[in-house]
Amino acid sequence: MATFNPTEFLGWFKKAGGWYNEKYLGLKPFDGMGYGAVALESIPEDTPLFHIPDSLILSPFTSDLSQKLTPEEWERLDHGWCKLILVMMWESERGPESKWSGYLSNMPREFDTPMMWDEDERKDLKGTDIEDRIGKEEAEKEYTEYLLPVIKAHPELFPSSSPHHTLSSFHLQGSRILSRSFTVPSSRFTNLSKDQDDDESHFSDDDDEDQIAVMIPFADMLNAAFERDNANLYTDEEVAPGAANGGAPGDEKEFTMKATKSIEKDEQIYNTYASPPNSELLRKYGHVDILPLPSDLLELLTEEEVGGWGYGNPGDEVLIDGEMVLQCVRKGEDDEKWEKAMKKRIDWWLDEGQEDMFPLSLSSEIDDSLIAFIRLLLYDQEWLRAKKKGKLPTTAMDNDVAGVIVRAVESRLSRYDGDIQSDLDVIRSLPIDHIPRPTSSTALPSDIPDEAKQVNTTALRKCYAAIVRLGEKRILNLALRSARAQINRKRKAED
């Protein structure tokens, strides 16, 4: 992250039409977090911190790249983040001529997400929810299939000698999008051109449904940590007229970052990344959240699971795959007829807008939708009622449901190589103060000398992977205990 130059970035931002609250907000490095925003004075709640006109958002709609390609070429790029990545490559290629030059030249060039780990390091993620979601091979296929043909066909836009559109540049831009983009309705941009074109014919209602990833300069300078957010990004409809810019709103649409609480001088200004579990934090951003776990959560764990290390991410989750649940419902050798019957039920479930991945969290309650899904597969009565009334199955836990949960969780646990003890050994090999984690004004307690905080990258990656595994195993063990307790309760009642 050493490429960031705050003076250059802020100068570019203002010149390009953005506004920020110079009285209250500064940018400075935070240990283990790269740069972030800091309160220069005590900030009252609701204070606008900066705002970004829509035209300053870097997106396939705001860049001119689409006009340099044929409509067919542009259409063919309509795949995942292909358009945005190519736009970022081309705008980087243009250097100072690009409207986003001061933004792109100040973006990080190095990432610590598992996508960038070597094969050995990635093995530490075996069994976790990240294991199958890194997607390196799929991403590279996307580069070869969709981007490379356009890049090769347009040497005037993408000169062959340039470093800006190689495979490694593709990974760089992809990592930037993964960790810094915002999702907005595409109608925001299509309506923009609608107003300009004064032609409504080619805008359908469906446009409102589409969400696209875009890069919002400055908004992506804020770090985040579990339940520490004190600022939020608002669209203009959500901001009172005249609040932004400290005065009259501009003619153009814009996004505004506002303080959602009063913020003390020198405190870090945090946005929210929606408190994802550590597996998602690591996959997307390359870090994990560790906090001292509150006593009510610690009480749910055994002494062995806490292991003298009472930290974790209270927002942790493990996903149980519907396919695995189906296999656990299967009793012995089922035939083709059974498969077909189950497929019907699962199709119905999905048509009802339900997910087929079920989150378990650090709680003794089992997710209602997992129970309902199991009941749908287990009981013909539930299926007939569901189909007839168009209602989801009930969410009552009984012995058979608990039995399926036990089998599914045991099967999920068997995917890891080691046990909780081995994870704790890796984690405890690093002093807690050497693992980046947020305090209010700096990332690490300031009385630790800088040299002592230096941790080698491999050791930190190993530790992050172990923290993800530990968080998941704690949750799975807890779910196992809850389901077994249900079975025991029933047995006792029967006795």
Ligand SMILES: C[S@@+](CC[C@H](N)C(=O)[O-])C[C@H]1O[C@@H](n2cnc3c(N)ncnc32)[C@H](O)[C@@H]1O
């Ligand atoms: C949206 S950017 C925030 C700005 C970034 N720190 C920078 O210097 O450009 C997200 C990245 O910031 C870092 N980050 C954010 N919150 C963090 C946290 N709680 N702990 C460690 N790193 C964090 C991670 O590297 C993440 O990928």
